[in-house]
Amino acid sequence: MISTFACGEFQETDRTTVGAIPTGPAFAGGEACARCHRTETDLWSVSHHDLAMAEATAATVLGDFDDTTFTYARTTSTFFERDGGFFVRTDGPDGELRDYPIAYTFGAELLQQYLIEFPGGRLQALSICWDTRPAAEGGQRWFHLYPDEEIDHTDPLHWTGPQQN
Numbered sequence: 157m158i159s160t161f162a163c164g165e166f167q168e169t170d171r172t173t174v175g176a177i178p179t180g181p182a183f184a185g186g187e188a189c190a191r192c193h194r195t196e197t198d199l200w201s202v203s204h205h206d207l208a209m210a211e212a213t214a215a216t217v218l219g220d221f222d223d224t225t226f227t228y229a230r231t232t233s234t235f236f237e238r239d240g241g242f243f244v245r246t247d248g249p250d251g252e253l254r255d256y257p258i259a260y261t262f263g264a265e266l267l268q269q270y271l272i273e274f275p276g277g278r279l280q281a282l283s284i285c286w287d288t289r290p291a292a293e294g295g296q297r298w299f300h301l302y303p304d305e306e307i308d309h310t311d312p313l314h315w316t317g318p319q320q321n
């Protein structure tokens with residue numbers, strides 16, 4: 157992935173340096189940019205922007221995945237860890253409960269969302285988020301983005317639908 161990344165105009169001017177054109181979209185990761193953009197990488201890594209999206213690991217996941225449950229619209233979702241990965245058992249596109257591995261974290265301050273991979277290269281954002289504020293400020297809890305509605309799998313706003321892609 158790193159060697160196949162081609163960057164904007166650079167690709168036009170020097171294809172031999174950047175190598176083959178990528179065969180499909182893939183997450184390159186910040187390291188892929190650092191060897192040519194050292195200054196930008198140093199500035200970026202101390203900003204909050206480097207926390208915008210990350211692979212879900214023990215280092216990046218802030219939510220409580222210790223078999224925690226959250227009930228919304230008559231569905232109880234469970235957040236848990238298995239084999240070193242992070243999972244949510246929640247309602248899928250047909251409303252049935254399923255276990256979904258968390259692929260990426262999305263954001264880090266005030267709230268953190270979780271992205272789940274679906275066929276066709278889709279990433280869907282779970283509507284249940286983790287409030288990352290300290291407990292004293294009302295945080296450290298799961299909450300739903302549409303607390304006053306009852307969004308189920310038939311709703312266009314359901315987390316598996318195009319609106320949450």
Ligand code: HEC
Nearest residue numbers: 161163164165166173174184185186188189190191192193
């Ligand atoms: C092999 C070296 C190389 C790598 C790797 C590389 N870039 Fe670049 N990038 C360049 C060069 C050279 C330019 C300037 C091109 C120009 O001005 O014609 C550039 C320009 C850019 C620009 C435009 C900056 C502007 O002022 O318009 C952005 C944005 C950018 N790169 C982002 C990235 C990102 C994000 C990555 C990693 C995913 C990356 N680059 C990886 C060499 C690289």
